[in-house]
Amino acid sequence: MSHTRKKDIRTCKQCLLRDFDKALYEEQIRVYIDRLSDSDKADAAEYExxxxxxxxxxxxxxxxxxxxxxxxxxxxxxxxxxCPAKKW
Ligand code: SF4
Known part of the structure; x- marks a missing residue:
């Protein structure tokens, strides 16, 4: 098969940034944030x-x-x- 489906792309801790599928990576970050419980999540205004x-x-x-x-x-x-620089 000559094409790679988006969900087949895997990255690991030894991957370089150029190996990352940017859209998939952003999606994974979004999923992680969405899975935080309301009690653990900063409110939307604070987050922005x-x-x-x-x-x-x-x-x-x-x-x-x-x-x-x-x-x-x-x-x-x-x-x-x-923030490690105490900006927030
Ligand atoms: S405000 Fe600057 S130092 Fe603080 S978390 Fe953001 S990038 Fe890092």
Whole structure:
């Protein structure tokens, strides 16, 4: 078979960024956030405020915080999530 279906693409901790299917990766992040319980999830306004601060931060690189190595959309999603630079 000459084509690869989207769900057949697998990445692992030894994959390079160029190996990632960006759309699939974003979907996996979204699924992870959606599975957080309401009691563990930051409310929508707080989440957007955090991401706005990240977007203006010099430590953001391609969705990753250079201070802690986290994907900021995941880190900001948790109610108890904290910015390592104390911006939120
Ligand atoms: S988590 Fe904090 S230090 Fe990291 S990118 Fe966001 S605002 Fe910047």
């Amino acid at each position: 405020k955090r991401l706005s601060l990240c977007k203006a931060c010099e430590s953001l690189l391609e969705g990753t915080c250079l201070k802690c190595g986290c994907y900021v959309e995941l880190r900001a999603a948790g109610k108890r999530g904290r």
